[in-house]
Amino acid sequence: MTTVTQGGPPDLSGKNLSLRRAAANRAATIGIGLCVLIAAFPLILVAYQVVVRGGSAIGLDFLTEEIARNYRTAGGGMGPAIVGTLLITGMAALIAIPIGVLGAVYLNEYGKDRPLAKFIRTMADVMTGVPSIVMGLFIYVAYVLVIGERTGFGGALALACLMLPIVIRSTEEMLRLVPDELRQASAALGARKWRTTLSVVLPTASSGITSGSLLAVARAAGETAPIIVTVGLTYLYRPDLFAGQNTTLAAQIYRNATQPFEASQERAWGAALVLIAIVFLFTILSRIISARFAIDRR
Amino acid sequence: MKLNRRAIFGTVTAGALALSLAACGGDDGESSSPEINGTGASFPDAFYAAAIEGYADVNADAVVTYDAVGSGTGKSDFGEGLNDFAGTDSLVGEGDGPEEGSYQYIPTVAAPITVSYNLPGVEALQLSQETLAQIFQGDVTTWDDPLIAADNPEAELPATEITIAHRSDGSGTTSNFSMFLDEATESWTLGAGDTIEWPSNSVGGDGNTGVAQTIQDTEGAIGYVDLADATESGLVFASVENADGNFTQPTLEGTTAGLEGAVVNDDLSYNPLNAAGPDAYPITAPTYILIRTEYEDAEVGQAVKDFVEYLLTDGQELAAEAHFAALPESLQQQALDALNETIAD
Numbered sequence: 148m149t150t151v152t153q154g155g156p157p158d159l160s161g162k163n164l165s166l167r168r169a170a171a172n173r174a175a176t177i178g179i180g181l182c183v184l185i186a187a188f189p190l191i192l193v194a195y196q197v198v199v200r201g202g203s204a205i206g207l208d209f210l211t212e213e214i215a216r217n218y219r220t221a222g223g224g225m226g227p228a229i230v231g232t233l234l235i236t237g238m239a240a241l242i243a244i245p246i247g248v249l250g251a252v253y254l255n256e257y258g259k260d261r262p263l264a265k266f267i268r269t270m271a272d273v274m275t276g277v278p279s280i281v282m283g284l285f286i287y288v289a290y291v292l293v294i295g296e297r298t299g300f301g302g303a304l305a306l307a308c309l310m311l312p313i314v315i316r317s318t319e320e321m322l323r324l325v326p327d328e329l330r331q332a333s334a335a336l337g338a339r340k341w342r343t344t345l346s347v348v349l350p351t352a353s354s355g356i357t358s359g360s361l362l363a364v365a366r367a368a369g370e371t372a373p374i375i376v377t378v379g380l381t382y383l384y385r386p387d388l389f390a391g392q393n394t395t396l397a398a399q400i401y402r403n404a405t406q407p408f409e410a411s412q413e414r415a416w417g418a419a420l421v422l423i424a425i426v427f428l429f430t431i432l433s434r435i436i437s438a439r440f441a442i443d444r445r
Numbered sequence: 446m447k448l449n450r451r452a453i454f455g456t457v458t459a460g461a462l463a464l465s466l467a468a469c470g471g472d473d474g475e476s477s478s479p480e481i482n483g484t485g486a487s488f489p490d491a492f493y494a495a496a497i498e499g500y501a502d503v504n505a506d507a508v509v510t511y512d513a514v515g516s517g518t519g520k521s522d523f524g525e526g527l528n529d530f531a532g533t534d535s536l537v538g539e540g541d542g543p544e545e546g547s548y549q550y551i552p553t554v555a556a557p558i559t560v561s562y563n564l565p566g567v568e569a570l571q572l573s574q575e576t577l578a579q580i581f582q583g584d585v586t587t588w589d590d591p592l593i594a595a596d597n598p599e600a601e602l603p604a605t606e607i608t609i610a611h612r613s614d615g616s617g618t619t620s621n622f623s624m625f626l627d628e629a630t631e632s633w634t635l636g637a638g639d640t641i642e643w644p645s646n647s648v649g650g651d652g653n654t655g656v657a658q659t660i661q662d663t664e665g666a667i668g669y670v671d672l673a674d675a676t677e678s679g680l681v682f683a684s685v686e687n688a689d690g691n692f693t694q695p696t697l698e699g700t701t702a703g704l705e706g707a708v709v710n711d712d713l714s715y716n717p718l719n720a721a722g723p724d725a726y727p728i729t730a731p732t733y734i735l736i737r738t739e740y741e742d743a744e745v746g747q748a749v750k751d752f753v754e755y756l757l758t759d760g761q762e763l764a765a766e767a768h769f770a771a772l773p774e775s776l777q778q779q780a781l782d783a784l785n786e787t788i789a790d
Contacts, residue, residue, distance in 0.1 A: 217494040295526050380512040392482055
């Protein structure tokens with residue numbers, strides 16, 4: 148900062164590098180480029196496969212009709228599974244995101260390094276590593292067996308348990324990124340702590356919190372094992388989460404893909420495409436929303 | 446201020462949107478008769494799925510779901526009250542879930558377990574029960590063994606080594622197959638159960654389709670596969686010696702003939718393995734539906750009764766197409782009587 152360069156800005160074009168450094172630079176650039184390609188390759192391949200194989204299955208009927216009662220024959224749609232996915236994941240998000248965000252606010256704004264906060268932080272980290280089937284079995288024992296019926300709400304609870312630690316940890320990371328100067332400025336204007344948190348900290352971090360929460364929603368939407376254990380199976384539209392068995396796209400993909408029949412495998416590809424499209428749609432929606440509401444930090 | 450509140454709202458929008466969007470898509474799924482749910486065995490799933498489809502054609506109001514999660518889960522669900530009926534290939538044992546006296550077996554269909562093999566050039570193979578036991582416990586290791594040759598005087602048997610294909614997962618098919626060898630032969634030493642300690646010249650496969658695949662891929666392989674999967678995989682099956690000393694192919698007629706010779710217990714459980722009768726195929730697996738002796742909701746009970754009644758009457762005609770054997774009429778009638786007795790109108 149203090150040194151003054153003579154004769155204009157420094158030359159960063161790399162033309163004057165020594166041969167060894169130029170070669171190293173070139174090699175590193177190519178290496179990184181290759182890594183990007185390798186990383187993108189499976190993603191592109193997956194998307195390509197799903198679109199090609201699932202595309203032929205999808206039509207208006209596929210999106211709206213009831214689910215076929217027999218895996219072996221063609222026909223039927225995924226309507227109930229689409230509604231089930233949206234409802235169950237939505238309910239799970241409604242449970243997990245407010246609790247998770249408020250929990251993270253406690254951890255970062257109030258708890259800080261207190262023993263309780265440290266304990267919760269550690270537990271949240273451990274919980275992110277718990278296999279989803281364990282959450283499913285937990286809800287099976289704690290909820291399904293108690294009320295004596297597999298329902299959509301049981302699935303929502305299991306998914307909420309899965310999402311909660313992700314939401315807590317990602318939100319806390321985002322809150323930590325909010326500069327302390329903002330909090331101090333707000334306090335200097337006479338705002339109380341809750342007012343500062345509500346009006347300054349959360350809005351500043353909102354875009355990060357949204358993408359973190361969305362990651363959790365996307366993960367939950369694709370969960371299969373806990374859904375199979377807690378939700379059961381239905382062929383019909385089941386808008387009521389609290390009575391009657393339900394189904395989701397992920398569960399339908401699993402059920403259909405594990406059958407050796409062509410018709411069911413085609414249905415599984417179609418359902419996979421629909422699921423990816425739904426997650427994609429939500430990603431874009433939330434990006435738009437968070438971009439619109441985020442405080443401009445310039 | 447106003448903007449800030451909306452900003453908070455934005456952080457939870459992902460979830461809220463999901464719910465509101467979904468609410469738009471919801472249809473009303475109510476129907477006049479209650480929906481009934483069954484869970485259990487995967488072995489008869491092909492038949493039940495076809496029957497549920499057929500039932501919907503006859504009775505548009507009725508809604509039946511069957512979730513093929515395996516006999517074990519079906520039984521424990523039944524014990525926990527999570528299903529309205531359960532499907533199972535094996536009988537209820539201690540600790541399986543359902544309490545003594547809370548259930549009634551209703552036999553629905555049966556299917557043969559084939560002894561499938563891969564031996565190019567040998568299109569018809571006959572195996573006596575004794576030979577079968579010797580092969581599957583690893584005492585006979587090549588196809589040109591005198592024991593096999595004695596069963597097949599006309600076949601030209603190659604010196605290929607035998608590879609046993611078996612289920613790697615705990616399976617009702619393994620249980621029924623080993624129970625057959627255990628009951629039918631003196632020399633079988635490996636016992637009976639969902640899993641068996643197979644000899645070293647064996648390869649495990651996951652599920653019936655996994656075993657079928659192993660047989661398909663391995664020259665000299667022999668294994669046990671249910672008829673539906675063996676047929677769909679295009680496997681060749683051996684004729685197996687039955688209790689009367691005849692060699693029979695695993696056909697649905699042979700299976701039904703085997704059911705006729707089986708002794709049915711008072712609780713309607715029966716053991717069709719190695720049943721008497723000249724045409725009976727000896728390795729036949731039964732499958733049952735468990736119904737409750739008491740339904741809390743009488744309407745649910747009635748719905749279960751209607752469905753099971755359909756399975757035992759018109760539904761039986763759908764069995765053959767799904768490679769399952771219908772019950773002989775006497776057993777059908779016994780099952781119907783038990784159904785009427787268990788669930789009163």
